[in-house]
Amino acid sequence: MPHAPAHPVPGPLTPTLPYDLGPRAAAATRDVRLQQFVNAATLSKDRARRAAFDASFGVRADDLRDLAARIKQHTLDHLDHYLERFDAAARARGTVVHYAADAAEANRIVVDLARARGCRRCVKSKSMLTEETGLVPALEAAGVRAVETDLGEFILQIDGDAPSHIVTPMIHKDRAAVGRAFQRALGVPYTDEPAALAAIARRHLRDAFRRADLGVSGGNFLIAETGELVLCTNEGNGRLSTSCPPIHVALVGIEKLIPRRADLAVMLKLLARSATAQPLTCYTSIIGGPRAPSEPDGPREVHVVLVDNGRVALLADETRELLRCIRCGACLNACPVYRKIGGHAYGSVYSGPIGAVLTPPLKGLANYPDLPHASSLCGACVEACPVKIDIPRQLIRLRTEMVRRRIAPAGGRFLMRAWAWVLRSPRRYRAALALQRALLRALADDLPPHASPYASRGWIAHALGPLAGWTSQRDLPTPTPLAFRDWWRRRETP
Ligand code: SF4
Known part of the structure; x- marks a missing residue:
């Protein structure tokens, strides 16, 4: 009788952009x-x-x-x-x-x-x-x-x-x-x-x-x-x-x-x-x-x-809590990402949210650079976990380590640094949001030409650059032309 082959773990992965689907x-x-x-x-x-x-x-x-x-x-x-x-x-x-x-x-x-x-x-x-x-x-x-x-x-x-x-x-x-x-x-x-x-x-x-x-x-x-x-x-x-x-x-x-x-x-x-x-x-x-x-x-x-x-080695630092896992699988069943891709996509013996945080420290973060990003950080896993392992916190810790050890690709690190620079100034933040809103609306496929600035929503089926990964699996709703804070200000101004 043939036995099951070694788990189908591919060779070293080539990191691309963060959030890119492996x-x-x-x-x-x-x-x-x-x-x-x-x-x-x-x-x-x-x-x-x-x-x-x-x-x-x-x-x-x-x-x-x-x-x-x-x-x-x-x-x-x-x-x-x-x-x-x-x-x-x-x-x-x-x-x-x-x-x-x-x-x-x-x-x-x-x-x-x-x-x-x-x-x-x-x-x-x-x-x-x-x-x-x-x-x-x-x-x-x-x-x-x-x-x-x-x-x-x-x-x-x-x-x-x-x-x-x-x-x-x-x-x-x-x-x-x-x-x-x-x-x-x-x-x-x-x-x-x-x-x-x-x-x-x-x-x-x-x-x-x-x-x-x-x-x-x-x-x-x-x-x-x-x-x-x-x-x-x-x-x-x-x-x-x-x-x-x-x-x-x-x-x-x-x-x-x-x-x-x-x-x-x-x-x-x-x-x-x-x-x-x-x-x-x-x-x-x-x-x-x-x-x-x-x-x-x-x-x-x-x-x-x-x-x-x-x-x-996991006992030595913040990863200790991962060893509380009793392998019940509840976090896999609760996870919207696991539901979409199943277990083999994780490329490791342990799949789902617990696999995403356990595999990198056990097998090397550089070998699994996509796993810390295989989550929307929605928190469904920690709500399901019977021993309350804070998986989202562990995912963020791994992402931080990827940046610190320069495992995260250079393009992604540059984008994050630029975003941090924008976030440090309210003026820059408002300008960036206005620019982003205008660009996304320009990409919309079905936005009516004279749509109401408050209620109208179009859909983007094919975004560019780092957003292309998102629209390869689903459409992206366009933002309204008016930011919430602007809408609120106008509403409050007599
Ligand atoms: S829900 Fe908690 S205990 Fe169960 S497999 Fe996931 S991490 Fe382990």
Whole structure:
């Protein structure tokens, strides 16, 4: 079976003007079907999330989000302490704890474990961290056949595709595409009936679970107090992946720690509602170590690989709050930019608003100069975020850094300096607005010749220069000929 290729990250990007659509985003905006799928799915998820919060918590929702943010921030502020506590508690339960400084080391630990125990067949549950490290290709290269068992991930794997949403990885595909992928990769007759497709996947995956000798998972939370690993899933594949094979390895980012079991109650309430509008995910597994001698099933060995891969560096400054993220995907569903371009356009494993702020510090701002601008700064993401990460503030911080490090293109920097000069003088500001208004009205396509100066609005379909990016996707309304302040002055003057 072919495995999913490394995530389609293009080579170094050539910065153009700020706000210019990158090539990936430009391709996505031409794909009308993609936009229809993503728009419909994210809108309905966003609505369902709001309804679930209103119904469950009402006005107390904000207090709960505050509490969750404080729990995560406190853990990050004392991460060394909680890592030590988790390590000691997990070892006392028989779990083997490993540390990986980067993606290569994380993969090497898993591959070495597989080789040392002669493992040939791996079943894997959904994990964004294993996407980040590229674990499946690493296992395949070492001769271990790795099967994704989350239904969405499984479909992407047989289709040679990559996830485009943190929670709903195949949000960009419809059931006809799934039917074609099954027909091509599994040799079954074409069908686009959801129940029939699920039955085909179930038959195929049951066999993989029965034969697997290695199970790999991620982890939603690690409880420092008890040394337990918490997995939240909806399909049951997570439980089969972690309990059928004799060896279970969990790759977990160090930011997934929480102090106590009592804190888990807060996190679970928020995670499920934010991600899928459920009160709880269908399966919440708390894994406390390998099978005890008296237990009839479960893995003989449990390993937890604690992965840094750039996270410690994020702790060092204002980026620390990014590590509060519990990967619920709510900010993606709320974001008007994500809705328009889908996840692949971000060119990174983490897409949407959180991807736009997490990828540049992890992978290099110069490699992703378009991401800090992939936002209108409307603030929908921070309103949706259950741990109150201030994504707009982080975006502005990245834009500032682009200017400071001269990553922002020279043309854009010049325009911003000129604009700052204009803003320092009320006279210059008024003159610039009058000039801008006159130029935009001259470009209007359908402005009536003797239109009322107060009410008339024309539309610009093809703007020039830096505004061309805007009108390539939508028309720009022309301003009224009279500025609001002039209109107000005339109105007030008898
Ligand atoms: S940033 Fe907030 S809303 Fe977005 S995925 Fe992370 S926790 Fe969820």
